[in-house]
Each structure stands twice: as structure tokens, then as C-alpha cells.
Amino acid sequence: MRSLPAFLLTTLVLLGFGPDASAQYTKSAGRNAPMVQVERAVRGDDGVVRNKLVEEKAPADRWGNANSNNYDLAVDGAFDGQTVAVMQFYTEAAFDFSLPKAALKEKGFSVYRWVNSVPSPADLEIALAKASQLWIISGSSQLLTPAHVQIIKRYFDAGHGVYIWGDNEPYYADANVVAEALFGTKMLGNVQGEQTLDLQTMPGKPGILQNHLLTTGLEHMYEGHTIATIQPNHVLTPLVYGSAGNLVTAYYDKDGRRAILDGGFTRLYMKWDTAGTARYVKNAASWLVNAEKFGDTVVNPALKRPPVEIAAPVPTSVPTIATGPAPTVAPVASVPSFLATNTIGLLLLALLVAFIGMLYIPALHRQD
Known part of the structure; x- marks a missing residue:
């Protein structure tokens, strides 16, 4: 059986908590006719015209191909x-x-x-x-x-x-x-x-x-x-x-x-x-x-997503028994951006760890 850390790592990769392997590619990669979202006035069933985001083919050059380097590979x-x-x-x-x-x-x-x-x-x-x-x-x-x-x-x-x-x-x-x-x-x-x-x-x-x-x-x-x-x-x-x-x-x-x-x-x-x-x-x-x-x-290092810096909470008051200097701001912690910017992902990760713990702890007791 795989170890718990190995299992967690595999699961995280499957869930998408890994580095972006396609940073070199545009969003159009693999599409002959890239689409773009544009705002259009659309008349609803009730007869009222509302602005709505719709997908359309990207603007074309004189030959009919999408007209921008954004549509290259x-x-x-x-x-x-x-x-x-x-x-x-x-x-x-x-x-x-x-x-x-x-x-x-x-x-x-x-x-x-x-x-x-x-x-x-x-x-x-x-x-x-x-x-x-x-x-x-x-x-x-x-x-x-x-x-x-x-x-x-x-x-x-x-x-x-x-x-x-x-x-x-x-x-x-x-x-x-x-x-x-x-x-x-x-x-x-x-x-x-x-x-x-x-x-x-x-x-x-x-x-x-x-x-x-x-x-x-x-x-x-x-x-x-x-x-x-x-x-x-x-x-x-x-x-x-x-x-x-x-x-x-x-x-x-x-x-x-x-x-x-x-x-x-x-x-x-x-x-x-x-x-x-x-x-x-x-x-x-x-x-x-x-x-x-x-x-x-081979990929330009500038395309790598930099880590997001999150400051630790700063205490708002000092306990009365304290005799030393006031607390200073804690060092800044650097965490990967794919975790820092994905709250839902973190919640899912916490649930996943808890679930795996429920599976492994009984197994450890049985081994004892």
C-alpha cells in the first residue's frame, strides 16, 4: 500500500493543486476556431432586452483565421x-x-x-x-x-x-x-x-x-x-x-x-x-x-506564477502580564499561489485529510 504522504500527493495533483504545466500555452491551445466572450444585447422571452455575455468566434483576419497572437499555440x-x-x-x-x-x-x-x-x-x-x-x-x-x-x-x-x-x-x-x-x-x-x-x-x-x-x-x-x-x-x-x-x-x-x-x-x-x-x-x-x-x-521563467505572500495575524492587544516589548509583526509566510488563491480548494483539502485520517487511524489501532 502507498504511504499516506504519497497518496495525498497523488490526490492533490489529481485535484489540480499542482504547478501549471501549460503556462507556455494560450487559452486557445488545441482549438482551430477560438471563441471569445462578448457582451451583447439579447431580448429575453419576456421581451426585455438585457446585456448578456455570449460566446462568439474570435475576430478573423482576411483569410478567416483568428486575428491575434493570443490565438497562437x-x-x-x-x-x-x-x-x-x-x-x-x-x-x-x-x-x-x-x-x-x-x-x-x-x-x-x-x-x-x-x-x-x-x-x-x-x-x-x-x-x-x-x-x-x-x-x-x-x-x-x-x-x-x-x-x-x-x-x-x-x-x-x-x-x-x-x-x-x-x-x-x-x-x-x-x-x-x-x-x-x-x-x-x-x-x-x-x-x-x-x-x-x-x-x-x-x-x-x-x-x-x-x-x-x-x-x-x-x-x-x-x-x-x-x-x-x-x-x-x-x-x-x-x-x-x-x-x-x-x-x-x-x-x-x-x-x-x-x-x-x-x-x-x-x-x-x-x-x-x-x-x-x-x-x-x-x-x-x-x-x-x-x-x-x-x-x-525550456519555458521562460517569467511565466511561472510567483508565490503569494500572506501576513500572519497581528495581535490587537498585549496581555496585562506582559513585561517585555510589544509584539512585532510575524514574519511573512510564503505559500504557493494555487493554494492561497483557492479557498474552496483548501476546504476540500481539509475534508480530504480528515477523511483519510478516519480511514488510517482504525487501521493503525488494528496493527497495535
Whole structure:
């Protein structure tokens, strides 16, 4: 049987008396169409018009997605101090990664890039030790060696996020090398895209997966210009199917490990201002940082709720027999805010302790 302290701790966690594990996320996390409460004049059955709070969809941008950073997956600055390492093996004048970099900065991420060159395996390992995740943007020729792939796999197996980007043939050389090593699959082909996708209505049909953390705040998303097709398997879960019915994006989320495989890196610079791209990029990095696994080591400390200070009662009078100096204010006691601000919770906790005591005391007498 578990000890009484262990039982109490488990019960407290179940009741919600624990630290906020989702402080990095907005209230919209996991919702494609976030709702807001607004005051409206509503006519009742008695014919009288009264102001009433009602839920409505959040105001939308011109593409139909909720229009505010409050509807991203993570709050702004959530990952201050975290780095996204980027291996960019495809470049052109318009693709300097400045647009994704600016979007990621909103959530606190900095970016470190290798451009058209690959570091030595030793340098890669040193750099990844300082990074929260790795993004690989593939070119047409393989640059990664088996030693690089082994380091990337170790990094992934340790729980760090990996985003593998390819595009239309032949721009998936290194993407396929890593995808084969991690997931036993690859991407192929060249499908014309340039369409805006809506929410998926049936599995396997064109559209965006509904109600996932990655698609928070997204009802519409640009699919990319020309796209490679991911070969489905039982390891990856589909996230986005293109307008032609091809699998554009899939993700992995098992055993504390996270990764995304994507056949449309043109979204990172072509028609950036179309539906949902910036939000998706921010959501992806905020998900790949894997705060559910790494917790306080990756989340901005400023998001932690500070303890609430409660002063002990101060005596209003001094007994007549007292001969010493008047009492001073007792030291301030610091208690966690989730207890100090939850009176109902404290009452429930007291009842719980009393109930458990009733159960344990007879048991102790029987043992005597």
C-alpha cells in the first residue's frame, strides 16, 4: 500500500493543486476556431432586452483565421532564450529565412543557421547541445553523412524536436536520408499546390487536421507552391493533406519524442503573407520544443506564477502580564499561489485529510 504522504500527493495533483504545466500555452491551445466572450444585447422571452455575455468566434483576419497572437499555440515570449538550429541546404535570393526568424522571435526563439554547408559531426553535436530543436531544409544533393545522421537520431531519441523540410523533386535529398533513419519513410514527386486548405472533414481527405496543438488558431492554411508527397506509414500521423489529396505534412509524437516531416518548404518564403503560414511556423516550434517533457528548462521563467505572500495575524492587544516589548509583526509566510488563491480548494483539502485520517487511524489501532 502507498504511504499516506504519497497518496495525498497523488490526490492533490489529481485535484489540480499542482504547478501549471501549460503556462507556455494560450487559452486557445488545441482549438482551430477560438471563441471569445462578448457582451451583447439579447431580448429575453419576456421581451426585455438585457446585456448578456455570449460566446462568439474570435475576430478573423482576411483569410478567416483568428486575428491575434493570443490565438497562437504559445504566448509571446514563452521560450525566451531557446534556440532553433537550422540546416538550410536550399537557398535563393528570396529565401534568407528572415520571415520565419521574425515569427519565431515573437515566441522568444533565436535562430542559428548553417547555410549551404554542413558542420563537422563534432561541431554539430556541440551546437545541438545548446539548441531546443533542429530544422533541416533539404537541397537537391545529399550533404549529411552517416555520422551526422547518427547524431541527429541521438538528439531526437533524447526528446528534442526535429523538423524535416523537403519540397518538390529533387529537393528532398537530405530530408529523405533523415526521414528513412528516423521513421522508415520518404517523400517523392512534384505536385502543384498553390491552394488554401480548410479544415479536414474526413480522414485522408484534403485539409488541416482539426483540434491539434499544431493547428491551433488555424482554419485555413496555404499548402505551398510545389510539393513533394510523403509516403504514408504506421509510424507518422497525417497533419495536412494537400488539395490534390497528397500527404504534405505528418508528425511523430510518441514516447516523449516529437518530429514533423513536411514536403512543402516553399511556404517558408513564397506567399508568406497568405493564410496561416506565420502562425503555423510559430506553433510548430512551440510544439517541437517539447515543454511537456523538458518543463522549466525550456519555458521562460517569467511565466511561472510567483508565490503569494500572506501576513500572519497581528495581535490587537498585549496581555496585562506582559513585561517585555510589544509584539512585532510575524514574519511573512510564503505559500504557493494555487493554494492561497483557492479557498474552496483548501476546504476540500481539509475534508480530504480528515477523511483519510478516519480511514488510517482504525487501521493503525488494528496493527497495535
